[in-house]
Amino acid sequence: MTHLPGLLRTAPLQGETTSSLICRIASRYGMEAKGLRACWKWRNYPPGHEGGGARADAEVLLNTAGRQLLVGICGVEEAVLARALPSWAEEDAKLRAEDGDPVGLWRIGGPVAGPVAYGCRLCTARRTGAAVRVVRYAPRWERVCVRHGRWLLDADADQPLEHLDLRGLPEVVAAQRRWGSVVRRAVRAGAEPERVFALARAVVARWWEQAYGWERETVWPWRLHLVAGGDAGGDLERWRVVGRDAVVFPEVVAVAEALLDPAMAELVWADSGAGRPRALPVDGMFCRRLGERLGRTWLGPLAAADRSSRGWAVSSGCAVVPAGRPGTTTTRGGCGKSTGRRPWPASCGCWAKRRRRPVRGRCGGLRCPPSSAG
Secondary structure (H helix, E strand, O other): OOOOOOOOOOOOOOOEOHHHHHHHHHHHOOOOHHHHHOOOEEOOOOOEOOOOOEOOOEEEEEOHHHHHHHHHHHOOOHHHHHHHOOOOOOOOHHHHOOOOOOEEEEEEHHHHHOOEEEOOHHHHHHHHOOOOOOEEEOOOOOOEEOOOOEEEOEOOOOOOOOEEEOOOOHHHHHHHHHHHHHHHHHHHOOOOHHHHHHHHHHHHHHHHHHHHHOOOOOHHHHHHHHHOOOOOHHHHHHHHHHHHHHHHHHHHHHHHHHHOOHHHHHHHHHHOOOOOOOOOOOOOHHHHHHHHHOOOOOHHHHHHHOOOOHHHHHHOOOOOOEOOOEOEOOEOOOOOOOOOOOOOOOOOHHHHOOOOOOOEEEEOOEOOOOOOOO
């Protein structure tokens, strides 16, 4: 390792983008990132949003000489950077032809190594002593900072927020803790945890699109107003997009648990025809039991009656539910795409007005008030 004398040691954070690390190094020296990036020759320009702003999820790929230069500036072993930076070993044809000079290439982070999110500044300060912005690769099932009660937002959106405050939503933090057990159960069942999460998220996202018309749904509006700082009514459409993943996360984990539950698999097998495939009936036990598990006894018939999307009918049984009777080893897969998004009108009173706090119960630690839970 070549360590340039007089330079401060700056260790990478696990999962951090290379671009984020370069920005943190520049910050330590009180200089702009653009000044430090001048040490490399660039073959293109940083990606930006349509409105002209810089993308927080921008990533950089470096050639061999460029990586060695970063090793020297950081003052850490190359093996450390290789373990921490997911894009470290990524290559591009435009870089292979470069020889000798340190060269960099701009990319958007998502296609390089997966979803990109902001890091928790409080955790960064605890690790590095400076509460600076960090951008890192993080799957959507690992977005809760349990220590500080924050939901870490996607870094690809053109909006200023880095996180949502979850200190009033203990059920979201609890769902993050439960996700670890979901992963273990999926592995034991021979299923891919990522696929189970994707299916559960697709199902709940479909409900989210329909929920503005559900008069009995009071938990999600209350959570949405809370993550919006108290009242999302003035900018409901924006908060519906920004806050969705945080608001529905407890239900996503609950549906994932249901997809992995052998008892629920038995109900799917029976409701779907017991070997003679048919659509899930409106009065079926699986949808009814799922609604009960979510603290919404009224949800089952609504979920089963939704025929505008194949996503629910297929997804409800395809994570680890066998094609034949539960207990066999053959699994079925696939998940239909949801139909076009139906926007929530700002005039919808259930969503446009701040709701009172739901009482404690079964839905991720909360349940709907007595007047709306039946």
